[in-house]
Amino acid sequence: MTAQPVSGGCEHPLTETLDDAHDRALAALAEGKHLDAVVWLSAHVAAGQRAVHHAARNLSGVARLAVTRARAADHDLEVVLRRAEQRYSGDSLAAQLDTARLERDLRNALDRHALAECELVTAIADQLGASVTDEVAASYDAALRHAPTRPHPHVPHRGLLGAVAFRVDAMRDRVMDTMDARHVPSPRVERQRRPPGRWGLYLLGEMER
Secondary structure (H helix, E strand, C coil), X not given: CCCCCCCCCCCCHHHHHHHHHHHHHHHHXXXXXXXXXXXXXXXXXXXXXXXXXXXXXXXXXXXXHHXXXXXXXXXXXXXHXXXXXXXXXXXXXXXXXXXXXXXXXXXXXXXXXXXXXXXXXXXXXXXXXXXXXXXXXXXXXXXHCCCCXXXXXXXXXCHHHHHHHHHHHHHHHHHHHHHCCCCCCCCCCCCCCCCCCHHHHHHHHHHHC
16 A cells, blocks of 8 residues: 555645654555554654644634644544554454554554644644744654654643653653564664763673673
8 A cells, every 4th residue: 555644735844844754654564564653653643742732732713623633633543553553563452453454544544644733733834933833843853752652542642741641651662662672763862871880890890700
């Protein structure tokens, strides 16, 4: 299947930034790397909710409808991503799911998400201006590097509880990714390795004997 997310009429630089995750997910699906696609889209949706949706809280009038549609499309995509994660990670409870239908559902949900995201970005650009969209792009990039790598459709996504859930889910996912030796293709923050102190050097010396 070669369907691409539809974002007709969306040529804003912010949309191009957001579309990168869509493109990488579709490329992973084409290569049969379904869990990589799950990682990209899970991180993308979570980062978008922290950055794009956060800015959209200042929209008014009919533009609020774009917020509602974007939230619904995000939730639908996360639900399908959760099923895909279960199926392709070998969860026995999802073993009966038809893979062809699941991939079709995932692509369709991604199309709806891309359209809703396009509409939301357009509303933000029209009402709030270029300076705000530049800030959103920077916030999105930062959030993407810290975002959860698995779908969490049933946790809070807004306000203080949403911010706490974002951090907790990201930390938990990082631990689970390490335990599962799971490939995480989305950008991550590189953690600086601290040089060992005196006791660390002592212990390393003892281990090398």
